[in-house]
Amino acid sequence: MYKNFLRYIISVLFLLGVSGQANADFKVGFVYVGPTGDHGWTYQHDEGRKAVEAAGIKTTYVESVPEGADAERVIRQLAQSGHDLIFTTSFGYMDPTNKVAKDFPNVKFEHATGYKREHSNVSTYSARFYEGRTLLGHMAGKMTKTNVIGYIASFPIPEVIRGINAMTLAAQKVNPDIKTKIVWVFTWYDPGKESEAAQALIDQGADVIMQHTDSTAPVQVAEKAGVWSFGQASDMQRFAPKSILTSIIDDWAPYYVERSIAARDGTWKQQDTWHGLKEGMVAMAPYNSAMGSDLVKEVEQLQKDLASGKTHSFTGPIYDQKGNILVAEGSVADDGMLAGMNVYVKGVEGDIPQ
Amino acid sequence: MEVQLIKIEKRNDVSRSIYFLTPVLAIFLTLLGGGIIFYILGFNPIEALKFFFITPISDLYGLSELLVKATPLCLIAIGLSFCFKSNNWNIGAEGQLIFGGIVGGGVALLFYNHDGFYVLPIIILSGAIGGMLFAMIPAILKTYFNTNEILVSLMLVYVAKLLLDYLVVGPWSNPEGFNFPETRQFSESARMPILFDGLRIHAGIFITLITVFLSWLILYKTYLGFQIKVSGLSLKTAKYAGYKGKTMIIIVFMISGACAGLAGVGEITGPIGQLHRNISPDYGFTAIIVAFLGRLNPVGIIFASLIVALTYLGAETAQIFLQVPKYTGQVFQGMILFFLLGSDYLLFFKIKFLGLKKNEL
Numbered sequence: 001m002y003k004n005f006l007r008y009i010i011s012v013l014f015l016l017g018v019s020g021q022a023n024a025d026f027k028v029g030f031v032y033v034g035p036t037g038d039h040g041w042t043y044q045h046d047e048g049r050k051a052v053e054a055a056g057i058k059t060t061y062v063e064s065v066p067e068g069a070d071a072e073r074v075i076r077q078l079a080q081s082g083h084d085l086i087f088t089t090s091f092g093y094m095d096p097t098n099k100v101a102k103d104f105p106n107v108k109f110e111h112a113t114g115y116k117r118e119h120s121n122v123s124t125y126s127a128r129f130y131e132g133r134t135l136l137g138h139m140a141g142k143m144t145k146t147n148v149i150g151y152i153a154s155f156p157i158p159e160v161i162r163g164i165n166a167m168t169l170a171a172q173k174v175n176p177d178i179k180t181k182i183v184w185v186f187t188w189y190d191p192g193k194e195s196e197a198a199q200a201l202i203d204q205g206a207d208v209i210m211q212h213t214d215s216t217a218p219v220q221v222a223e224k225a226g227v228w229s230f231g232q233a234s235d236m237q238r239f240a241p242k243s244i245l246t247s248i249i250d251d252w253a254p255y256y257v258e259r260s261i262a263a264r265d266g267t268w269k270q271q272d273t274w275h276g277l278k279e280g281m282v283a284m285a286p287y288n289s290a291m292g293s294d295l296v297k298e299v300e301q302l303q304k305d306l307a308s309g310k311t312h313s314f315t316g317p318i319y320d321q322k323g324n325i326l327v328a329e330g331s332v333a334d335d336g337m338l339a340g341m342n343v344y345v346k347g348v349e350g351d352i353p354q
Numbered sequence: 355m356e357v358q359l360i361k362i363e364k365r366n367d368v369s370r371s372i373y374f375l376t377p378v379l380a381i382f383l384t385l386l387g388g389g390i391i392f393y394i395l396g397f398n399p400i401e402a403l404k405f406f407f408i409t410p411i412s413d414l415y416g417l418s419e420l421l422v423k424a425t426p427l428c429l430i431a432i433g434l435s436f437c438f439k440s441n442n443w444n445i446g447a448e449g450q451l452i453f454g455g456i457v458g459g460g461v462a463l464l465f466y467n468h469d470g471f472y473v474l475p476i477i478i479l480s481g482a483i484g485g486m487l488f489a490m491i492p493a494i495l496k497t498y499f500n501t502n503e504i505l506v507s508l509m510l511v512y513v514a515k516l517l518l519d520y521l522v523v524g525p526w527s528n529p530e531g532f533n534f535p536e537t538r539q540f541s542e543s544a545r546m547p548i549l550f551d552g553l554r555i556h557a558g559i560f561i562t563l564i565t566v567f568l569s570w571l572i573l574y575k576t577y578l579g580f581q582i583k584v585s586g587l588s589l590k591t592a593k594y595a596g597y598k599g600k601t602m603i604i605i606v607f608m609i610s611g612a613c614a615g616l617a618g619v620g621e622i623t624g625p626i627g628q629l630h631r632n633i634s635p636d637y638g639f640t641a642i643i644v645a646f647l648g649r650l651n652p653v654g655i656i657f658a659s660l661i662v663a664l665t666y667l668g669a670e671t672a673q674i675f676l677q678v679p680k681y682t683g684q685v686f687q688g689m690i691l692f693f694l695l696g697s698d699y700l701l702f703f704k705i706k707f708l709g710l711k712k713n714e715l
Contacts, residue, residue: 017382029674035680045486058676060674061673061677062670062673062674062680063673063679064680064681066632067620067630067631067632068626068630068633068635069422069624069625069626069635070635070636070666070670071556072554072625073419073422073670074670074674075668076415076676077670077671080415081674081675083570091534092536092630092632095539095627125426138447143406154417155523155533155534155535156523156533157532157533158532158533186519187536253699277586283480302619339532340532342532352533353523353524
């Protein structure tokens with residue numbers, strides 16, 4: 001009995017010692033697809049990392065990691081060099097993340113915007129950016145005079161199509177005559193292509209421009225041409241002070257801090273996170289007073305309603321381009337439908353590239 | 355006003371041993387320059403260089419990764435050495451790699467869920483043929499229409515990239531992949547066999563080694579190799595000797611393109627396992643540095659590819675352990691090339707100071 005008790009005490013002390021040590025050495029790694037100075041996607045992830053650092057947790061990042069054969073090595077090196085939690089912040093890291101996770105069951109992995117969680121130590125997370133698009137649509141519908149809204153799109157994946165649809169639905173609600181024109185640039189970051197696309201849309205009569213790409217080029221083109229625009233990922237106001245009505249901000253900081261602390265304290269569990277305005281993962285930059293105080297008030301109210309769940313971005317009736325019903329009157333689209341969205345709603349011009 | 359006059363003269367007696375030692379000198383100067391940069395950035399230079407050049411290869415996994423990274427570089431550079439030795443400036447190996455990847459990947463998708471030992475060889479062969487055909491475009495345009503092969507081969511890189519973009523977004527995209535720009539994962543039968551469990555080093559390295567041996571054989575033991583070298587040294591002599599210039603230009607481009615295509619197919623059937631938009635982190639361009647660093651010599655290229663691959667791995671570990679910017683790796687590559695070309699210049703030319711002279715202007 002006494003012997004067992006002693007053994008128990010020793011093992012508890014040992015465990016405490018080990019876990020205490022593990023806490024002190026606890027490190028979080030980040031893998032970025034772009035440079036931290038892109039003022040868009042990667043910049044915002046790095047802001048999140050800084051918040052983790054500010055919470056007293058050591059962090060490391062590796063920037064501009066190509067989404068090819070190199071990604072697996074970088075993720076593995078982070079796992080091997082004593083990182084306990086690793087955020088891989090681009091879709092292209094999905095397979096490498098799962099591959100490395102298999103070999104490092106004690107390391108936790110968080111993959112942004114993917115759908116594969118092949119091992120119990122892999123979580124996925126993304127943000128409901130479409131809620132921000134609904135607000136953009138409301139403003140665009142009110143502000144446009146030509147009734148043409150220009151949209152620079154990256155890839156025809158559900159996330160981008162969801163944004164186009166959410167924006168169009170909200171704009172139609174306040175202005176039934178609007179049309180959404182889309183230019184696909186097939187890149188996430190290419191200032192040259194993005195500005196050409198913005199110019200092409202303006203030439204086709206668009207007087208409101210928005211983009212689902214990461215550079216500041218489209219808002220700068222809009223500023224020069226004297227049309228309205230919206231920032232993407234971070235507050236881009238200073239790049240186009242007159243033209244920008246607001247920016248959708250990706251705020252990863254609270255999530256990164258929460259998950260890092262959970263992993264450090266041993267309460268981390270696998271999950272699939274999809275946070276929006278309510279949790280603050282999607283936030284809006286200050287609204288431009290040029291749109292008038294009435295509209296600002298309207299949009300602020302809509303933002304509150306979206307956050308509280310009183311309003312949903314995809315409330316029926318919603319029709320596709322051919323007029324078939326997608327969501328019946330009185331109901332809202334469920335997350336499964338949103339996650340796999342691959343048709344345009346009525347009012348969007350053109351076809352989805354296949 | 356008096357000015358110092360300088361005259362640049364060609365040296366006639368360049369010793370062979372110094373010729374092969376200059377790359378070593380260039381690497382030494384790069385280490386020195388890199389150390390100074392790290393010192394200015396506030397790091398302990400010895401420790402930083404250790405993280406850069408030793409840590410990445412201090413275990414088996416690291417060594418395997420070094421070979422994974424060096425394999426395509428070596429393969430492409432070997433091919434390029436045929437072009438460069440004969441004064442043909444093929445800058446478009448990146449495009450030939452991608453096109454080889456497209457053709458090989460297309461065949462791999464054709465054989466989706468198809469077992470058989472013959473699947474992989476067919477894929478590899480079709481990748482090589484793809485790269486070869488793509489490289490023949492600038493060669494034929496040069497020989498029959500007198501176009502500039504530098505421009506044509508470079509511009510074709512963008513053609514290949516956009517074609518790959520189109521295919522992975524559209525017709526070849528994974529039907530279960532939510533429209534993400536990538537194809538299906540290839541079947542096991544279409545993947546390069548892994549040599550050791552848990553490591554990524556794959557059978558592609560044998561293809562590279564065989565290619566290196568064959569190119570040594572061609573360059574130094576055949577009439578074709580002799581023709582290539584003579585044309586490189588003096589086109590006029592080659593013409594005078596009656597060599598068929600056009601055929602030779604097309605052949606060196608074909609060899610070069612086939613090597614790049616093999617590198618592409620090695621990447622997609624090796625570490626990547628599918629087609630997507632980033633199958634190559636600009637291997638085709640980096641291989642140009644490798645080819646010159648290796649003195650366009652097969653053995654030299656093997657060493658050069660290992661060194662350049664190490665600068666990539668080093669940039670990653672230095673970033674993880676010291677948080678130095680990723681681009682230090684590119685600075686190192688730039689420095690190696692700069693010091694190599696600089697010492698080459700001084701090797702082949704001497705600078706004569708002619709003394710002060712009155713400026714008559």
